[in-house]
Amino acid sequence: MEIFFDLTYWKSVLGLNYWTGYLGSIIVSAGNSTDDICIPIPPDKFDKTDPEKIQLELLKILVDNNYSRKILTPADGFNVLTVGSIHQDASEVDFSQAQFLQKRNLFILHGLVSPHSRFGLGHNKSIKPEILMPGGRSLFRKAPIQMNPLHTKFKMDPAEWNVPPGNKVAWPGHSGQFNHVVYTCGTSNAAALTTNLAGQLYEVLLELNSTGDEDKKIDENYFALVIKTLLVHGASWGEEADLIKNIVKELPAVPSNGVKRRVSPFIGYGGVNGERVLDCTEGRVTLIGTGSLCAQDGENAHEFKFPLPPSLSGKVMEKKLVATLAWFSPINVLSNRYRKAHLYMENLMKNESLGLKGQSYDLNQSSKGTVQHQILRGESADVLIEDNYLTIKVNCRKDASGMENWEKVPYALAVTLEIPENIEVNIYEEIKERIQERVRPRN
Secondary structure (H helix, E strand, C coil): CEECCCCCCCCCCCCCCCCHHHCCCCEEECCECCCCEEECCCHHHHCCCCHHHHHHHHHHHHHHCHHHCECCCCCCCCCCEEEEEECCCCCCCCCCCHHHCCEECCCCCCCCECCCECECCCHHHCCCCCEEEECCCCCEEECCCCCCCCCEEEEECCCEECCCCCEEEECCCCCCCCCCEEEECCHHHHHHHHHHHHHHHHHHHHHHHHHCCHHHCCCHHHHHHHHHHHHHHCEECCHHHHHHHHHHHCCCCCCHHHHHHHHHHHHCCCEECHHHHHCCECCEEEEEEEEEECCCCCCCEEEEEEECCHHHCCCCCCEEEEEEEEECCCECCCCCCCECEEEEEECCCCCCCCCCECCCCCHHHHCCCCEEEEEEEECCCCCCCCCCEEEEEEEEEECCCCCCCCCCEEEEEEEEEECCCCCCCCHHHHHHHHHCCCCCCCC
């Protein structure tokens, strides 16, 4: 991972102490739901039903009843990072064993949003939860008395077991026992794993500052923001998004251009791949930038330049660009807009040097909170010369009332360029060499 070195960024020392109060807790779980589930399959036919059909019916129930599974306060906080739960854990389980005769794993796909996880949206229809992390596989017990001959009723199994599945966690044991563990499920587990990843990112940032050049060190006052940015930076939609998309498309009054917006409450920006943000490879380069903006003319925008590797010129290959912007906004509790400062990225789709398209998320919705995350892809044979750059502009404007023109808003930006691993091109070294050059900032 390299520190993002740009050509047009200038530092300002004004207001840096203003926002240090935001460096408290930034990771919050979405909350859990343990409601009974009634699947529209007759009880006498349930055991012979295809598991994929059961999975699909459960997903439909979660989508149809999202209004009763809203995230819990303080998960709706503007500046916090809200974490939902994936139906996934690292334990190995043989569900054919006798102890599982009365327990059912209703999802066969590990990457799906968990039945115990609560959903968004946040204030002003912002994306909440922003990310998903493994929260354990929730099991269900068939209710002993089935009242409806057309539906099979299930109750969620208790949250703590002495055997897997679930996340293995420390738990109070008998007096004098210090190594007792149980297997649990919940969004608190997902938030704990997110905190663990945040700790690893903190160590990476310390290492970068200890080994990098003095002028490329990241101010430690920005560490919390950089970590928030990188946690979202590793998120993406997978197969689970396609399943939910297909369900949403069948809902009444959902236009084709509104599908992405209706999917995001369930999976946010998607599950997080920690390896993507902890390490770079020859074919994947992550650059970081930080700064602070205000609404005053001349100080309300920064331009960042991402050097493009000439070795990609003329080659038809898959290229993936991930850009994530996060900030801590001052708030106005007397305004229904709440968020005083709106920061946003420009130029992602307007760069002529790199042909990219296919935004994964609804652009308008991704700018509602305090994190903007976009994933673009392209395969064209771009013509790249030695001085080609990808330009990303970060802007600041007032949102809710009460923000002074001089009021500084801190932000962090992460940008990743990636090509397939089987392509023998070392873009990491190319970009690293280019950012070693000193370029005078433009006023």
